[in-house]
Amino acid sequence: MARTIHLRSRRHLTLLSCAVVLLSPAVATRASGLGASYDAAGGVTFSVHSATATRVEVWIYALPQGDPEKLALPMINNPTTHVWSLLVSAADLRSAGLTGTVFYGYRAWGPNWPYMSVS
Numbered sequence: 401m402a403r404t405i406h407l408r409s410r411r412h413l414t415l416l417s418c419a420v421v422l423l424s425p426a427v428a429t430r431a432s433g434l435g436a437s438y439d440a441a442g443g444v445t446f447s448v449h450s451a452t453a454t455r456v457e458v459w460i461y462a463l464p465q466g467d468p469e470k471l472a473l474p475m476i477n478n479p480t481t482h483v484w485s486l487l488v489s490a491a492d493l494r495s496a497g498l499t500g501t502v503f504y505g506y507r508a509w510g511p512n513w514p515y516m517s518v519s
Contacts, residue, residue: 434483436504442490446475446504449483453508455515456484460496461503470496472507 437445446458460471471492475484484506493502509515 436502439487442493443487444493444502445485445487446506447483447485448475448506448508449481450508450510451482452510453477453484454511455509457507458486458488459505459507460488460493460498461505462498464503470498475506 434447434449437447439445448456450456456475456477457472458475459469460473461467461469471488473486473488475486477484493499
């Protein structure tokens with residue numbers, strides 16, 4: 401039996417967002433490869449294109465608004481394609497308390513908004 405997972409993006413001023421609702425692995429494959437794609441093991445691959453970003457994070461939420469992020473994870477850049485991506489395993493989602501609908505957004509830093517680590 402296929403598990404159903406829903407993915408929706410949240411909008412913030414500092415987030416680049418894409419909205420997609422994935423109902424099953426069969427509809428999770430996106431022609432562009434961007435957005436969120438559910439895999440058969442229950443993980444989700446997040447991908448976004450940016451040629452000028454110096455850092456991109458995916459922020460994952462349990463609710464569409466009024467709730468802090470459950471995960472904020474740095475993405476990996478492919479310098480050839482300028483696609484930033486990250487696979488978040490089903491175990492990581494569950495350990496963060498995320499089940500059912502997953503809301504997400506991208507936060508990006510670049511030349512006019514440099515990333516500064518908060519220690």
